Amino acid sequence: NAGVTQTPKFQVLKTGQSMTLQCAQDMNHEYMSWYRQDPGMGLRLIHYSVGAGITDQGEVPNGYNVSRSTTEDFPLRLLSAAPSQTSVYFCASSTPKSAEAFFGQGTRLTVV
Amino acid sequence: AQSVTQLDSQVPVFEEAPVELRCNYSSSVSVYLFWYVQYPNQGLQLLLKYLSGSTLVESINGFEAEFNKSQTSFHLRKPSVHISDTAEYFCAVSDALYNQGGKLIFGQGTELSVKP
Numbered sequence: 001n002a003g004v005t006q007t008p009k010f011q012v013l014k015t016g017q018s019m020t021l022q023c024a025q026d027m028n029h030e031y032m033s034w035y036r037q038d039p040g041m042g043l044r045l046i047h048y049s050v051g052a053g054i055t056d057q058g059e060v061p062n063g064y065n066v067s068r069s070t071t072e073d074f075p076l077r078l079l080s081a082a083p084s085q086t087s088v089y090f091c092a093s094s095t096p097k098s099a100e101a102f103f104g105q106g107t108r109l110t111v112v
Numbered sequence: 113a114q115s116v117t118q119l120d121s122q123v124p125v126f127e128e129a130p131v132e133l134r135c136n137y138s139s140s141v142s143v144y145l146f147w148y149v150q151y152p153n154q155g156l157q158l159l160l161k162y163l164s165g166s167t168l169v170e171s172i173n174g175f176e177a178e179f180n181k182s183q184t185s186f187h188l189r190k191p192s193v194h195i196s197d198t199a200e201y202f203c204a205v206s207d208a209l210y211n212q213g214g215k216l217i218f219g220q221g222t223e224l225s226v227k228p
Contacts, residue, residue: 004155031214040121042202042218043156050213058215090155094214099144099163099206101214103155 002026006091006104013081013111021076021107023091029102031094032074036060036087037106043090049074081111114139116205118219126227127195133188133222135203142208145186146216147177150200159201162186163208173197198226 007022025032033048035058045058047066055066063085065077074093078085088108092101119134137143144163148156160171167179177188186203203219 033213033215035216035218040220042116042118042220043204043216044218045215048213048215056213092156092214092216096211096214099208099211099214100146100158100161101216103148103157105155 004091004093004102004104006089006107008107009105010108011110013078013109015081015083015111017081018077018079019081021078021089021091021109023074023076023104024072025074025091025093025102026072027093027102028071029093029095030071031096032068033058033092033094033101034064034066034074034076035090035092037090038087046076046089078109081109083111085109086111114141114143114205114207114217116203116217116219118201118203118222120222121220122223122225124225124227125193128192130191131189131193131197131224133201133203133224135186135188135219137184137186137203137205139184139205139207141210144206144208144211145177145179146204146206147171147175147186147188148202148204150202150221152199156202159188193224193226195226195228197224199224 034046035043049068094101147159
């Protein structure tokens with residue numbers, strides 16, 4: 001049982017480059033979300049989805065796009081990377097009933 | 113709007129000593145409360161949660177937390193810590209009544225460092 005899988009684990013980008021962080025879950029969870037973790041700031045919500053085809057913004061959405069074409073996948077796109085997006089990114093999934101979020105192992109992104 | 117404040121950014125403690133990690137929250141609605149643990153270079157794992165019922169909740173590895181509604185707190189305690197408890201601990205809150213998307217609001221995190 002893989003749970004929540006994120007790829008890649010590490011990535012270095014140059015300013016202005018684009019990339020997609022992948023997230024997949026095999027638990028048939030309705031809810032999926034993306035957080036970024038920065039020192040001293042905890043985790044902050046970027047975007048979330050309540051089901052396939054439905055997404056919404058979180059606390060810090062600027063510079064990021066998401067889509068959810070299937071229940072399993074929730075990719076996060078950086079269209080034009082900036083140094084301020086250097087962070088550790090976590091994907092999570094949950095269900096309406098359990099209230100517990102399951103997290104992936106994270107992607108450490110550095111923008112130079 | 114909801115917010116979470118973890119009152120200590122770093123807590124150093126000797127092995128076998130007791131520890132308390134403090135968490136206060138602010139919310140105008142009923143909440144669910146969580147403690148997550150993050151070991152170095154890993155993702156977050158749920159340590160324990162309060163949804164309803166008994167205000168004292170326990171984890172399988174000896175941690176406990178008590179929901180105090182009047183003080184809007186959810187402090188985490190362990191009577192005797194081990195070296196292996198060294199990690200970062202996050203307190204989080206979610207809306208209990210209407211939480212489309214399972215959104216969590218996190219505190220800033222507390223680094224627990226257990227020394228021999």
